[in-house]
Amino acid sequence: MKSSIILTLALAFVSINLQAQDQLIASTDDLSIILDDAKSTQSESTLTMWKAMEQSIIAKLQAEVVYPEVAQDNYIEGTVLVLLSFDGQIHDAKIIRSLPGGCDQAALDALKNLPAHYKDLGGVVGEAFNMTIPFHFHMK
Secondary structure (H helix, E strand, O other): OHHHHHHHHHHHHHHHHHHHHHHHHHHHHHOOOEEOHHHOOOOHHHHHHHHHHHHHHHHHHHHHOOOOHHHHHOOOOEEEEEEEEEOOOEEEEEEEEOOOOOHHHHHHHHHOOHHHHHHHOOOOOOOOEEEEEEEEEOOO
């Protein structure tokens, strides 16, 4: 009896923590790109340049995402978040919010074009800065 109460309390605690994490992550879905000022050494001009081209780059990356057939067949929707460091090249890209059905790999595949889009829009290679880029997968 005592162990079942402890198990129930533990499961409730885990459930509450997961819900809180989902709410925190869900709040980032409304943002295009989240720059991580605390962990970066970027200059003001680098950030200003990035913010000026941010929406164009996001639109190009999102347009290149191939919605995996497995995900579509299973009605998988949501947002993949990719954390990376960028200085004109992508460094240390990792998935921090995952979706099944091949969505993570589709996001990483689209992300490979980030340096070319950055350069095409006049971006200059500078100091590295950290960012989180969302890739949205929604049935139409």
